Amino acid sequence: MGRVRGVSQPGWQQTVAHFVECTIAIMNLHSDSKSRPLLYGELAQYYDLIHARHDYRSQASAIHDVLSENGVPDGSKILEAACGTGNYLIELQRHYTVSGFDLSEEMLRQARRKLTGMSLFEADIKSFKCTSPVSAILCLCSSVAYLRSYDELRDAFSSCACALNRGGLLVIRPWLEPDQVVEGMMWMDYFEGEEIKLCRQAVLRRHDRDSILDFHWLVAKPETGVTHYLDRHVLRLFEHREIERALTTCGLNCRQIDVRGFDRSLWIAHRD
Template sequence: MYGAESAKFYHAQHTARGKDYRAEAETVVEQIQARLPGAASVLDVACGTGGHLPAFAELIGHTEGIDLSEPMLDIARTDLPHVPLHVGDMRSFDLGRTFDAVTCLFASIGYVSSRAELHETVRRLALHTNPSGVVVVEPWWFPETFIDRWVSSDVIEWEDTTVARATHTVREGNTSRMEVHYLQASPAGGVRYFTEVHRAMLFSREEYVEAFEEAGLRAEYVPEVQSRRGLFIGTRR
């Protein structure tokens, strides 16, 4: 989960690296509408700063978001004052209502820590979906597609701040461990350094399908979209 410091420039940093939230949202909506024409409501789970929500609201209609990180939601609330946003854990949340579609994007599903938690999370997504509704999950890399010892770096300008970011990602058993280092410089704050560690599970394609099927969802996998990680689409039986 991203902390208070990185949340401030999370959206700007990923956009600068080429992440196109609008195009990704359009791809997801296309998949939803192909299976449920007329879908009119969507819940985005692990919505972060809400990068996909404006397009969802425009293309689908009623849109809500939920995330575990208060700092991320604080930013989303400022940018999207009319979108209902909730604090909650994707493994255990219960909003007491359902939607035509439920999404969990940007590989957020990888933050669960076991197969049991994967199953419980997908079950939660399904429980918040209307009959014949659609669940869309963007996975983290599969074990065979993950690149061990991956290094990336970038420098962005955000408002009056310059941020240099460098990452190193390694495989540790059935998880990936990404160490992120930030160097932040601004006129008021000077130069600051901080670091974060993100761990994500390397589930197989079969493990995702198993979780979907157990949750009562008919599972499909659409390859090569969303940064080439693909999408799992589940339709409620």
């Protein structure tokens, strides 16, 4: 992490110091590619701000339609896996009895501030358990891409299948497939407020079956100046047939559908 405060140092010294700190951060990231992304830890406090332009309401409305069309009526018990800061749950609680879990306690802390009284718990999608079955499970933020192998993918779907009622529905938003990835794809998000300004950028790199996004963050505050963070996300490129096989192996009858407001097809899978 590098920090720039005012102009107290000569320009060249400031630049060298910043370069050294960033280089150390990059070396640390390469030495521990399995470390948790900062977005789900130290930077969780900025998650909602950097995603402020995301239309959760419209997407949640589309998911409500999908659930209704697939036998999940209003009033049903719904669970969101990898719920993050709870932005979909805020919208879906209008129609359902909702709960959620996430692997990041920092993300859940942000969610609890907005969803007081809701059941939100820390758990791993590969091994979570529910006290009672639910009518639908949602995983809408491409979180399955953080799983590292087909076996982990199958374990996650097995846990979901065990938590569903007979006839229950699993809805998965996947990440990109291998043939959809183009080296050099670029991302940029930003937020402008009175007391804070944020920007993050990344250029996708591919290594075998992984897509690697090194997000460079700039966090500007009046009291601290501009702070730089480097946040690595390693996302697995599962093939269509791998997801389909993992779902069917777990007793889930699956297909892909196009849903308004989502940039790629979603998987829906009924428990037999």
